[in-house]
Amino acid sequence: MAARYLLLSMREDSWNSLAVYADDAVVGHVMWGRDEDGSHWIGGMLIDGAEQGKGLGRALLRTITGWLAVQDGCWTIRLAYHPDNVVAGRLYESLGFVPTGAVDGDEVIAELSPSRVGAER
Template sequence: MITLELSDRAGRHVVLREVDDENWRAVADVAPLDDQRPYVPALAARYLLLSSREGVWHSMAVCADDTVVGHIMWGRDDDGSYWLGGMLINGPEQGKGVGRAAVRTLMAWLAEREGCRELRLSYHPDNTVAARLYDSLGFQPTSDSSGDEVVAGRPVFDGRPTTLNSPSP
């Protein structure tokens, strides 16, 4: 379990848990709002399959208290950067601060991994909600792209995510 002692706006404790025999069905059923379907899969099941079949991504259940409310995954690129990917918060749970707490929790955990110097993620340029969230957490668009998605990054120094404007040690 990965936890930062963060809560959503309803006061529920948000943690990340490994996807296991007890929670995988609830994770697979996580679905976005209808207007988000151009940006994310209809169900988190696609992300679970990517994690289990490709060996690059690692799926995590996003839980508010003891209820699965979303999915997020992480991976490490050949260049050593760590990626946050496949975040999907169940439609009725959106707008409550769960996604922000999940990203902050995963950012802090990844920043402590050996050799972590940068956190990266990607999002569709028309997904303005995701762009605002990631920008507010210090991710800045890079010159890279991933298919039709914007790649954003945030450097990490001394095991802490830091803003791009912070001086290096």
């Protein structure tokens, strides 16, 4: 999947790929982008299976939402996830993301106000 996301970032202007590091090792991938309406998006978030459960996903989301929240014109941060991915849904909710009621294909869209970044539950 990470290779697919990297190609998407290379071929489209809307996504920017970032490597996720733990110490000196690449352990994941994340993309960010800005939509035409000015909303900022997080996508393509992957943490290597062997590294999951160590808090890296939470640390990644704290870092990227903090960075996106201070970008010019950022009025909301959005992401989408499959509703069967209960672990991801709980993580996003614990960081303040709220489902919008909208869907993208079969994925739930959730958003976080930049003013709520860092206000974990």
